[in-house]
Amino acid sequence: MKAFNYHQPTEIIFGKGRIEEAGEIVKKYGSRCLLVTTPEIPVLSAMYSRVKSILEKEGIAVAHFDQVIPNPTTETSALGTEMARNHKADVILGLGGGSSMDAAKATAVEVTHEGSAWDYLFYKKEPTKKTLPIIAISTTSGTGSQVTQVSVITNTEKRDKSALYHSLIFPEVCIVDPDLMTTLPPFVTKTTGFDVFCHAFESTLHPNRGAYIDLLAWEAIEIVAEFLPKVLKDPGNIEYREKMAWADTLAGLCIASAGVTLPHGMGMAIGGMYPHVAHGESLAIVYPTCVEYTSQAAPEQHAKMARIFNPNLIGKSEKECAAGAADAIKTFLKNIDLYKGLKDVNVPESEIEALAEQCMVLPDYKGNPRVATKNEMIELVKGSYQVR
Secondary structure, three states: OOOOOOOOOOEEEEOOOHHHHHHHHHHOOOOEEEEEOOOOOHHHHHHHHHHHHHHHHOOOEEEEEOOOOOOOEHHHHHHHHHHHHHHOOOEEEEEEOHHHHHHHHHHHHHOOOOOOHHHHOOOOOOOOOOOOOEEEEEOOOOOOHHHOOEEEEEEOOOOEEEEEEOHHHOOOEEEEOHHHHOOOOHHHHHHHHHHHHHHHHHHHHOOOOOHHHHHHHHHHHHHHHHHHHHHHHOOOOHHHHHHHHHHHHHHHHHHHHOOOOHHHHHHHHHHHHOOOOOHHHHHHHHHHHHHHHHHHHOHHHHHHHHHHHOHHHOOOOHHHHHHOHHHHHHHHHHHOOOOOOHHHHOOOHHHHHHHHHHOOOOHHHHHOOOOOOHHHHHHHHHHOOOOO
């Protein structure tokens, strides 16, 4: 058996109705809370009011920062930090999808340190124990941020999307309550849901994988293959939402101890240069080409994945199944209406080489079973430009 490490310090509170425990959980870590969310639009207002009421019943003073945007930026964390300081916050609560939780983590660092969150990226300075405690409440099934030590952030001036990565930004506690996910719109459901698959599958390819990661990852992959199409057809079905919430949690646990590979490095670059492209959408764009490129370098994992998404391959040889992995992913993406290319999201063809260069800034591609050269990366971006 391959040697491996596994570390998970976040307490996971999972199940329908568990949101009601938010007040007593937050109270363990502070009495002045900054609630970090996306804007309080009508469809979200009731949920935000409910959470604030739950916190205030426990005597917690709440300030609500509701200016998080998709692909949160350094400007986002700066605004959150200003409110946190004015409120004298001693605990940060991220409520929402990956953007809200990532912004909460960045703010927890920035409010207690000199400079901006950008100064504490994984290859720069390390945050210290002054970092405020973080609580995460997920309302989507996709990013796994509720159980990871990662905060993804975008620098719009540099057109660069990168990440803080440190054990101090693991949430102390996360609440995963499927009741909060039943009103997610289809686009968010499918893009975040596909991200779950990507986290899990890339973890099986990563050099840091081990027996425990494989156990979690393959269960997550099987759930996504079965239940993401189902939940898109029946979005109010709590059983389907619960399954996807569980898959998201499993996949988040995988990337916290293993990591992601080539597609995520490319997806992050797309999001940094073109912030209007959702993260899961960017992954859907590059995945068929990445699978085709990588499959013969990791035939066992690709064959197993292909059989899950295309049961007609069961009984076929490993080589044949691995060769069919890209088509299996294409078919799945078509089924969930997420099969598209860079051209479809208005990425200029003239920037293909610049995008390929940006795809090699983060080290994710180096953990891929087949490591792309610069020329190969250009070809991967070209292959993702228009659907075939």
